[in-house]
Amino acid sequence: MSHDYGIPLSVLSITPTRDNDVAPGNRLPDKHSRLFCGKTLDEWTMLQLWSSKSITYAVFVCETHKHADRLAPLATKYGIELMVRPSEMLHPLDDSGSIPMLWAFRKAMAHRYYTLVTMPFVVSPCRPPGFFDDMVAFYCKTFGNPDFERGSPLVMGSYPLDTMMFSVQNGRGVEIGEPYLNYTAKYRYSVSNHTLMASWWYEGNTILNNSRHELAVSPVLWDIEPWMDIHIDAEEQWREAEFWFREKILSKGEDCYESYRRGE
Numbered sequence: 542m543s544h545d546y547g548i549p550l551s552v553l554s555i556t557p558t559r560d561n562d563v564a565p566g567n568r569l570p571d572k573h574s575r576l577f578c579g580k581t582l583d584e585w586t587m588l589q590l591w592s593s594k595s596i597t598y599a600v601f602v603c604e605t606h607k608h609a610d611r612l613a614p615l616a617t618k619y620g621i622e623l624m625v626r627p628s629e630m631l632h633p634l635d636d637s638g639s640i641p642m643l644w645a646f647r648k649a650m651a652h653r654y655y656t657l658v659t660m661p662f663v664v665s666p667c668r669p670p671g672f673f674d675d676m677v678a679f680y681c682k683t684f685g686n687p688d689f690e691r692g693s694p695l696v697m698g699s700y701p702l703d704t705m706m707f708s709v710q711n712g713r714g715v716e717i718g719e720p721y722l723n724y725t726a727k728y729r730y731s732v733s734n735h736t737l738m739a740s741w742w743y744e745g746n747t748i749l750n751n752s753r754h755e756l757a758v759s760p761v762l763w764d765i766e767p768w769m770d771i772h773i774d775a776e777e778q779w780r781e782a783e784f785w786f787r788e789k790i791l792s793k794g795e796d797c798y799e800s801y802r803r804g805e
Contacts, residue, residue, distance in 0.1 A: 698735030
């Protein structure tokens, strides 16, 4: 996959992860340390990135140096770069992850230019082998050359709904298809777990969003199955994700990611 000039596209992946010792989750305090189908959520995401043929450089943003030390053996195994965000970014009111992700983006881009950027969350683990490659292929088919695309050069995984769903955000009811980065896709479920965007667009867009402006963009929707987008934030979602992970992914073989990387 290359530019119009024949230059291969490069993809930067940035993943924020939590330190249970410093900031355990409110509903699932051990979410980042307990085993999910035999591995931690961090390791599954590292394995998925490692198996991808499209990801050029993968970064995990850790909260503390002790946190990074614990992840170091896995990071070495899967070729992941660990960054420890500044302690000033550890604040109970800043739990969105967008600020440390922008910080990591700037550090990565200071060393090399990356064409595209994706930000997979470890708490959305149900990504089958080839997930990132399929998303990149869809992006390239849709946008062609991302450096010259007008509008919002953004792909977002989503799936259709039969009825409207509602959530509460900032004290008011909003349609699930609309609250974040997506004001156009009614009767869809779209959140920011699975996105791919042009790097030149990401920084300015994130700065505007972090300024607490009402941000609306129109992403291109990439069809995924509902089970792929389970975001674990409660015990029920953990059990549901484990069920589908075994049913849809591990049923193809415990080494399905390794097999995919080998081209089998």
